[in-house]
Each structure stands twice: as structure tokens, then as C-alpha cells.
Amino acid sequence: MRLRKFYDELKRRNVFRVATVYAVTAWVSIQVINTVFPILKLPAWSVTLLTVLIIIGFPFALIFAWAFELTPDGIKTSSTNDSKVDNVDALNEGDDRKKAAESGDEPANQAFFNRAFKVILVVIILVSGMYIWNLSSEEPGGSRQQQSIAVLPFETIDGTSSTSITSGIQVGLMTRLSSISGLRVISRTSTLQYASIIKPVSEIGEELSVEWIVRGEVQEASDQILVNARLIHASEDRQVWAKDYQRRLTSENIFDIQNELTREIAGELQTRISAEESTLIDRKPADNLKAYRDFAQGVSLLEQRTQQAILLSVDYFMNAIEEDPDFAPAWAILAESLIYIKYYNYADINDYSITAIEAIETALELNPNLAEAHASLGILRYTEKNGPEAIRSLHRAVELQPSFETAFNWLNFVYLLTGNREQSLKYAAETIELSPFAPAARLYPSLSYLANGQPEMALQQVQRAREIQPEWGEVYAILGLIQYHNQQYENALESFQTADSLIANEISSIWVPDVRTMVEITRLKLNYEELPGQTDMRLLPKENRFWEGLKLSAQGEHERAAKEFENIQEYSMWPNLSMRYYFPELLSEFRSRPEYEKIILEIEEAWSGE
Incomplete structure (x- = not known):
């Protein structure tokens, strides 16, 4: 009642x-x-x-x-x-x-x-x-990710068709799928190998640890483009959806096809698309077909990560921008290429008519929600030793594109450099998951594993990077570092010598280990004869004081080593990481001194961006 x-x-x-x-x-x-x-x-x-x-x-x-x-x-x-x-x-x-x-x-x-x-x-x-x-x-790129998917390279089924258009369609589809937080999308660098390898879909799914595979073909005929796409359940090798798209060959129609593909696939997977994600999916960044072709070719070259390819990628991005000055992604990824050229000392950066920050600012002015622009800004801030701003920009990139492997890898690296090795390890694992066959996605996480007291896991990751890209000199430099840490001195010496022969111009970059000093240190450890020639410390750049101090530590001259360490004024990547985490055998004596804490404070200040 x-x-x-x-x-x-x-x-x-x-x-x-x-x-x-x-x-x-x-x-x-x-x-x-x-x-x-x-x-x-x-x-x-x-x-x-x-x-x-x-x-x-x-x-x-x-x-x-x-x-x-x-x-x-x-x-x-x-x-x-x-x-x-x-x-x-x-x-x-x-x-x-x-x-x-x-x-x-x-x-x-x-x-x-x-x-x-x-x-x-x-x-x-x-x-x-x-x-x-x-x-x-709910976190970007985190708890809402439920379904895993890989977009394999689309096949050009007509020999007269442009492979740049084909790769561009795949890249555009992957970028849009990566914007959906309910999906975990494997990076293109890990799927490229399947363009030339024929394997059962179930095996590919197992190798990439994904539930779903997208395959497709592209054909150009006169002024028409035909795209066929299929969604396959990987473990069962069962096709669950397929569709053909035939349109007039224009940049607008290419973007429409990518948008429709993204929505069809998300619908089949019953994945929710938020309003913000919908806006990102619907973007049409270029109005010019030639600009789009040049952009796609530039992206393909940049993905190779070789000196020649990176230098050449700039030409294609510049051509794309000349054709379409409002092409925001071209500006953003041009900035990334310019950063790497300066980073690895591939060429005189002053020879270029535009700087990386100018390209980034243009991209963000054209599209403030462009993940690639925020990632490039984060990488640039890293090279400026501005850790907090680098992390902020990289997090924004991941927020906009939750499967953005490049941003995850740089977050792993910047967190390590700013002293947060536990957070670094989290992003290292994410990077490997998103890009299991990318050498950089194995190489830089190996440094995080080593810093977190997991040398065997570190060795496993760097060896995997070497298997994927055996001609990359930096791989051997970091392999030698890990082997030295694990007291595998003979192997370390061989790795450092291989790195010395492969790195070439990179040897003069402050961002690459001084492998020649490491060769000397390792030879001292093995009681080999000292190499001829003495270093005139007066001629050493300020950042190289660290390597001279490390060599003096190996010789047992700890007082002189301490003076060299105290004279370091440019805490670039390797002095930072090494002082914090590496070379316990060589630096244990110095780490017991009060001066060590002072240097760590100086490193933190140097990377604070203030």
C-alpha cells in the first residue's frame, strides 16, 4: 500500500x-x-x-x-x-x-x-x-582497444598502374583505422614484408598477433580507379566481408574510398566511432592528384630509414607541397625527414629552404588535430632536449591516433631520457606489439629493457632488430653496448667494429654512441694492445667529454675520469642514458661520489626544457 x-x-x-x-x-x-x-x-x-x-x-x-x-x-x-x-x-x-x-x-x-x-x-x-x-x-590507445587488425600491402594488379597510389591507399586506410581507439592496428613497417612473401593468412595473423587481416588490390584504368578490399578472420582464414569501389581517379575520390573502407570495416567489427574520430576519418588533406602521388612516394621512402631514402623523401614532400600548399600531412612528414637529416648528420640542414619547425607550424595551422604534426613536434622537442614538451606533443599524437607506433616508440625513448624508466617500459611493450617487424620498434625498446634490469630481454630485442635490418649501423652499436653490459666482451668488440664500418656519417652525430671509443674500451678490457694515436682532449667537443671520461674509468684513472665527467656541458642522449643506467662496471666508482648526484640534477635540468 x-x-x-x-x-x-x-x-x-x-x-x-x-x-x-x-x-x-x-x-x-x-x-x-x-x-x-x-x-x-x-x-x-x-x-x-x-x-x-x-x-x-x-x-x-x-x-x-x-x-x-x-x-x-x-x-x-x-x-x-x-x-x-x-x-x-x-x-x-x-x-x-x-x-x-x-x-x-x-x-x-x-x-x-x-x-x-x-x-x-x-x-x-x-x-x-x-x-x-x-x-x-578510458585512455587513448589503451583500455578501449579490443580488436586487432593488420592491413597488408595492397597489390597493384596492372603493371601500368602507379604503385604510389596503391601504397597511398593502404597508408590512408591504416591511418584512419589507427584513429579509432577501439582498434589496435599493426604498423605499415611490420606489414610491408608481406608484399613479397606468400603465406597463409592464419600464419600471418599468428606472426602479427592479430584477429583480422585486410587485403586488397588496386587498378588504374585511364581516368578510373578500381579498389577491391576484403576483411578476413585470420585464425580461420575466412573472408567475412568484401567490396569493390570504382570511381573516377581524383584525389577526392581516393579519400572517399579510404573513408568508406574505414567505416565498412569498423562496422563489420562492431567498433564504435566517436564524433572526434569520425572527423579525423573524414579528412581530405589534398585536392591535387599529383601532390598525393608525390606524398605517397615520399612516405614510402621515409619508411626505409636509410640515408639515401630519407634525403630523397624530402624532394617528394617538397614537390607535393609545391603542387598543393595546403597539404597538411606533407608538411608534417617533411618535418620528420628534416629532423632525421639533422639528427643523423646526413646532410647540411642549412641547405634546405625550410626548417622543421616551420613545416610543423604550417601543418598545425592547416590542421590542429593532425597526429603526424604533433608527433613531429614531439621528436623535434626531443632533439632540443625539451623532455616535458616532447612528451606532451607525443601524447597528443597518440590521443589523436591511438595506434601510432612511431609516437609510442618516441614516448618510450623520451620517458627513458627523463628518468621515468618504468613508464618507458610500458611504451616499449606497446611499441613492439604494434610493430613487431620494424627494426626501430625493437632497437629502442631494448634500451628500456636494459635500463630496467632486463639485459636478456634487451639482448633478445636488439638481436631481432639485427635480423630485420642487418645493415643498420646503430643496431650494432647498441648490440655492442648490451653485450658489454652482459660481460660478453669478445662479442661486444665485434659488434662495435661492425658498427664503426657501417655508421659512416652518423659517427659525427652526437646522437649515436662513440663506437670508436667503445672499441678502445673493449680492447682494454680484453687486454689487447691499445690502438695507435692519442686523443687531444683540448680538441674534444664538450659532449665527448663523457666518452673520454668513460675511457679513463676503464683505465682505472678515476680521478681524471671524474674531472672529465664534471666538464660535460652538453648532456646529449648517450651521456644522459649512460650516466643514469648503463656501464655499471665502469661507472660504479663515480656513482658513489657526491659529484654524481650533482650531475644527475644537471642532466634533469638540461632535459627539462627550461
């Missing part, structure tokens, strides 16, 4: 009406926010904030409806209005409420109503709190 009266009381106080109106209004508001905010390029957190505030407002609306009532005389408390209603009822109709009040049952009923309403309110608050907690616990 009381429950029936409570239900009637809720209706009388318009609680149901307020709840219904609020729920409908809230739903419409959230849809508008999710649609409009990305268009206005407002930050993603603003969508979440307003959604949370709307949810929090719901129980307060119910409390207001229960406690107050809107009357011709204004807002009155429900108790006041109740008395008026009771008086009218008693005088005019003589209903049962007056009798109940006279018998003393009305206060008991009112107390029951209040308790029941409080219970309902607590349940609503708990449910809302759980929803908000789930909403806030």
Missing part, C-alpha cells in the same frame, strides 16, 4: 516528468556536443567534461523536483504546497488524506516517502558514478 502511495507521490511531485524531460534533453545535448565540438576543433576533454557535468546534474534535478514545486506564486517547497493541497482537499472534497493526517498516519507516510526517495537517489548516484568512472578511465 505504501509503495502505491509512494508511486502516486512521485507522480504528484512531477519527479517522473522532470526525469523524462531531463533525460531527453541530456541525450540531445550530448549528441550535439559530440557532433559540434570536434567541428569547432575544441579539445577532446571538453566533450568528456560536459558529458560528466550533465550526468552529475541528473540526481540534483530529481532532488529539486522532490523538494520543490513550481506554482503560480513561484517556487514553493513541496511540504508547503502539500499543506495547501491537503487544506483544499479537506474543505472541498473531504478525502482520505485529511483522515490519515488526523489519525497520525500522514507523518509516517511522509517519512517513508523520504526514505524511499533517498534510496532511489543513492542508486542513481552509484550508477552515474560507475558510468563516469568508466568514462574517465
Whole structure:
């Protein structure tokens, strides 16, 4: 009986009406926010904030409806209005409420109503709190990733067709899929090998640790383009979806095909696409087909990560920009190429008419939500030793493109350089998962494993990098470092000597280990004869004081070594990492000195960006 009266009381106080109106209004508001905010390029957190505030407002609306009532005389408390209603009822109709009040049952009923309403309110608050907690616990590239997918290189089925268009369609599709936080998309550098290797889909899926595989073909015929794509369940080698797209060959139609492919695949996988992700998927960055061809060719060259290919990639990106000055991704990835040229000392950066930061700023002006531009900015800030800004930009890149392997790998590296080796290890594992066959995705995580006291895992990763790209000199330099750490001195010497023969111009870059010094140190450890020639320390660059100090430590001259370490004024990558984590045998004596703590503080200050 009381429950029936409570239900009637809720209706009388318009609680149901307020709840219904609020729920409908809230739903419409959230849809508008999710649609409009990305268009206005407002930050993603603003969508979440307003959604949370709307949810929090719901129980307060119910409390207001229960406690107050809107009357011709204004807002009155429900108790006041109740008395008026009771008086009218008693005088005019003589209903049962007056009798109940006279018998003393009305206060008991009112107390029951209040308790029941409080219970309902607590349940609503708990449910809302759980929803908000789930909403806030979602991380870009993290907990919402449910399905794993790899897009294999599309095949050009006509020898007269442009392979750059084919690779561009694959790259564009992967970029759009990578923008969906519900998917884990394997990087293109790990799928490229399957262009020339014929294997069962089930085996490919096992090697890449993915559930789904996308394959396709591209054909150009006169002014037409035909794209065929298929979605295959990897473990069963079962095709679950296929579609042909035939359009006139224009850049706009190519982007339309990529967009439609992305939505079709996400739909088949029942993966939710947020409003912000939808905006990223629908982007059409270029209006010029030639610009798009040059861009796609530049991306293919940059992926090779060789000196010649990186230098050549700049020409293609510059051509693309000349054809279409508003081509934001071309500006962003041009910046990445320019950064690597300076980073590895491949050429005189002053020979180029544009700087990396100018290219990045142009890209962000054209598209503030371009993940590639934020990643390039993060890499640039790293080379400037601005750790916090590098991390901020790289996190923004991952937020916009949750399967962005390059950004994950740089986060791994920058966290290591800024002293957060536990966080570095997290991103190292993510990098390997997203790109198991990319040499850089094995090489740089190996440094994180070594810093975290896992030398065997570090050795395993760097050896895998060597198997993938056996002519990369930096691989042998880091392999030698890990072997030296593991007291495998003969192997370390061989690796350092191989690195010396392969690195060439990179030897003069402060970002590559001084392998010639490491050759000398390793020979000392093996009691080999010292190599001819003495170093004139007066001629050493400031950052090379570290390597001279390391050599003096190997010779047992710890006082002289300490003076060299104290004279380091440029804490580039290797002095930073080595002082923090590596060479325990050579640096243990110095690490016991008070000067060591001072140097660590100087390193942290040098990488703080201040």
C-alpha cells in the first residue's frame, strides 16, 4: 500500500516528468556536443567534461523536483504546497488524506516517502558514478582497444598502374583505422614484408598477433580507379566481408574510398566511432592528384630509414607541397625527414629552404588535430632536449591516433631520457606489439629493457632488430653496448667494429654512441694492445667529454675520469642514458661520489626544457 502511495507521490511531485524531460534533453545535448565540438576543433576533454557535468546534474534535478514545486506564486517547497493541497482537499472534497493526517498516519507516510526517495537517489548516484568512472578511465590507445587488425600491402594488379597510389591507399586506410581507439592496428613497417612473401593468412595473423587481416588490390584504368578490399578472420582464414569501389581517379575520390573502407570495416567489427574520430576519418588533406602521388612516394621512402631514402623523401614532400600548399600531412612528414637529416648528420640542414619547425607550424595551422604534426613536434622537442614538451606533443599524437607506433616508440625513448624508466617500459611493450617487424620498434625498446634490469630481454630485442635490418649501423652499436653490459666482451668488440664500418656519417652525430671509443674500451678490457694515436682532449667537443671520461674509468684513472665527467656541458642522449643506467662496471666508482648526484640534477635540468 505504501509503495502505491509512494508511486502516486512521485507522480504528484512531477519527479517522473522532470526525469523524462531531463533525460531527453541530456541525450540531445550530448549528441550535439559530440557532433559540434570536434567541428569547432575544441579539445577532446571538453566533450568528456560536459558529458560528466550533465550526468552529475541528473540526481540534483530529481532532488529539486522532490523538494520543490513550481506554482503560480513561484517556487514553493513541496511540504508547503502539500499543506495547501491537503487544506483544499479537506474543505472541498473531504478525502482520505485529511483522515490519515488526523489519525497520525500522514507523518509516517511522509517519512517513508523520504526514505524511499533517498534510496532511489543513492542508486542513481552509484550508477552515474560507475558510468563516469568508466568514462574517465578510458585512455587513448589503451583500455578501449579490443580488436586487432593488420592491413597488408595492397597489390597493384596492372603493371601500368602507379604503385604510389596503391601504397597511398593502404597508408590512408591504416591511418584512419589507427584513429579509432577501439582498434589496435599493426604498423605499415611490420606489414610491408608481406608484399613479397606468400603465406597463409592464419600464419600471418599468428606472426602479427592479430584477429583480422585486410587485403586488397588496386587498378588504374585511364581516368578510373578500381579498389577491391576484403576483411578476413585470420585464425580461420575466412573472408567475412568484401567490396569493390570504382570511381573516377581524383584525389577526392581516393579519400572517399579510404573513408568508406574505414567505416565498412569498423562496422563489420562492431567498433564504435566517436564524433572526434569520425572527423579525423573524414579528412581530405589534398585536392591535387599529383601532390598525393608525390606524398605517397615520399612516405614510402621515409619508411626505409636509410640515408639515401630519407634525403630523397624530402624532394617528394617538397614537390607535393609545391603542387598543393595546403597539404597538411606533407608538411608534417617533411618535418620528420628534416629532423632525421639533422639528427643523423646526413646532410647540411642549412641547405634546405625550410626548417622543421616551420613545416610543423604550417601543418598545425592547416590542421590542429593532425597526429603526424604533433608527433613531429614531439621528436623535434626531443632533439632540443625539451623532455616535458616532447612528451606532451607525443601524447597528443597518440590521443589523436591511438595506434601510432612511431609516437609510442618516441614516448618510450623520451620517458627513458627523463628518468621515468618504468613508464618507458610500458611504451616499449606497446611499441613492439604494434610493430613487431620494424627494426626501430625493437632497437629502442631494448634500451628500456636494459635500463630496467632486463639485459636478456634487451639482448633478445636488439638481436631481432639485427635480423630485420642487418645493415643498420646503430643496431650494432647498441648490440655492442648490451653485450658489454652482459660481460660478453669478445662479442661486444665485434659488434662495435661492425658498427664503426657501417655508421659512416652518423659517427659525427652526437646522437649515436662513440663506437670508436667503445672499441678502445673493449680492447682494454680484453687486454689487447691499445690502438695507435692519442686523443687531444683540448680538441674534444664538450659532449665527448663523457666518452673520454668513460675511457679513463676503464683505465682505472678515476680521478681524471671524474674531472672529465664534471666538464660535460652538453648532456646529449648517450651521456644522459649512460650516466643514469648503463656501464655499471665502469661507472660504479663515480656513482658513489657526491659529484654524481650533482650531475644527475644537471642532466634533469638540461632535459627539462627550461
